[in-house]
Ligand SMILES: Nc1ncnc2c1ncn2[C@@H]1O[C@H](COP(=O)(O)OP(=O)(O)OP(=O)(O)O)[C@@H](O)[C@H]1O
């Protein structure tokens with residue numbers, strides 16, 4: 001009698017739950033992407049290239065990814081800071097601030113876009129202030145950046161917050177007794193511990209920003225070559241029943257996003273191997 | 279380094295955690311802080327380390343006022359109960375941390391640091407673990423790394439907070455002996471916290487017994503066992519048998535009690551309380567005694583006998599199974615304590631005999 005070749009997992013119901021998960025994943029994620037790629041395949045690589053290789057499309061793609069990256073970097077810094085403050089400090093209004101971090105999740109993006117536009121338009125509360133020093137926020141790339149920061153912030157804060165909660169005070173105290181200054185502790189002890197979660201939050205915020213449509217179109221002004229984002233270009237093509245072109249731009253975005261997320265994942269794998277935990 | 283602590287007090291809001299601590303520690307001494315949970319041991323240790331500040335009092339090390347010095351400047355080796363290793367660094371980097379953080383001018387060269395770490399890894403008997411991360415270590419191994427990290431900076435004072443709390447009995451025993459050896463080798467002034475008496479007495483030159491934010495007694499194992507300074511210390515040392523007695527001409531008297539083995543006390547006549555350890559009582563058959571053996575159980579080495587009086591009072595006695603004379607259920611026995619502590623009925627501490635410490639004027643329970 002040989003030992004069974006299949007080692008059963010100690011987790012009950014692994015087979016069943018795995019099956020359900022894979023089915024759902026296929027239906028919700030893989031199938032639409034597959035359909036998109038199929039659509040593109042019928043169009044042909046040349047067709048795609050022809051659609052994408054136009055000044056207006058390149059400008060939109062470049063704008064979308066550049067501003068998304070800026071917004072994600074800003075969110076990375078500010079989101080980690082916010083998570084730190086929320087966990088470590090006790091101040092009046094902390095709970096309200098904590099709850100309001102989720103607002104961008106809950107608010108319909110169009111509402112967020114309209115509200116931001118109202119505030120930052122040249123005749124809005126903050127917009128007029130900025131205008132007085134010659135700074136145009138709404139209907140410029142600044143406005144797009146603002147909207148992308150708004151929708152992406154909770155991703156970083158909410159991924160980093162539980163990790164900050166878990167950091168033992170004693171680890172910091174140990175660092176202090178060993179002679180490390182506060183700054184050194186922050187850079188060499190705390191930052192590396194937060195890095196994996198912060199990177200995950202960064203990737204999420206970036207992905208969200210790239211795909212964001214609703215809030216941006218209100219504040220962007222949508223001037224071709226200047227403030228026109230790639231998702232808007234797709235919608236414009238759809239409205240003209242130009243499905244092939246829409247799919248082509250979609251595929252271009254998909255490829256660039258995939259490449260960026262891949263790089264982030266590789267960084268994570270590398271840092272985890274180097275850090276050796278998580 | 280000599281440490282002088284005087285009248286240290288500390289409260290967290292309404293709770294008084296330290297109520298006036300006076301303690302002097304000699305250079306190179308190994309002192310144990312022993313006390314029940316919540317007695318303020320960790321708080322005292324953190325104040326010495328500069329991780330917390332007292333409300334009042336003074337802390338001087340070699341004459342220097344340490345309360346004016348931040349933790350970074352004190353050169354303390356602190357070993358936390360939870361170890362608090364840096365999870366993203368290897369064992370080697372953890373141990374080297376205290377050396378690599380030094381400002382460039384004072385920092386030893388890379389090769390010097392590596393050599394120092396290697397030497398410590400040898401001393402800790404974990405050279406094979408140098409490249410592992412803390413999550414890949416057992417509790418005892420983490421403990422050693424935490425100690426190595428603290429020793430690397432050649433600390434002026436080594437502070438250990440329940441260093442063996444989370445380990446099993448066999449490893450505790452090994453590490454105890456080993457820590458004692460490390461102390462002999464490094465000769466750094468060391469304070470360690472524990473609530474295990476055996477550990478405290480086995481390792482320390484002197485033991486400081488703390489209770490509710492006060493120092494109850496300072497002394498060696500023998501001094502504290504034989505002459506507890508207060509009912510609190512007596513109870514904490516295991517003298518759980520508490521008998522009301524009468525004092526006459528320095529001797530304690532009670533029905534069924536033969537106190538002839540106890541030394542005379544220079545105490546006024548009157549009611550008093552006698553504290554005894556269950557294992558320091560011999561039983562002698564005496565039909566006139568009110569104490570009757572009601573129960574006995576053996577754990578192999580020790581027979582735990584329960585004696586009962588007519589009014590329902592019970593007391594435990596531990597007899598060595600192989601050397602104590604046989605006892606029978608239902609028979610009456612006289613108690614013959616070998617050592618014991620006497621306190622006057624009001625609870626004022628008076629144990630008689632040489633006292634290792636100025637006795638506390640009051641003991642609040
Ligand atoms: N940061 C704090 N805030 C409020 N109370 C505290 C704080 N730290 C300690 N205490 C209180 O101070 C008292 C003494 O705490 P401490 O940690 O010094 O006890 P300990 O003797 O080390 O106990 P243990 O053996 O359980 O570790 C406890 O009642 C505890 O609740």
Ligand SMILES: [Mg+2]
Pocket residue numbers: 319320321439
């Ligand atoms: Mg403690």
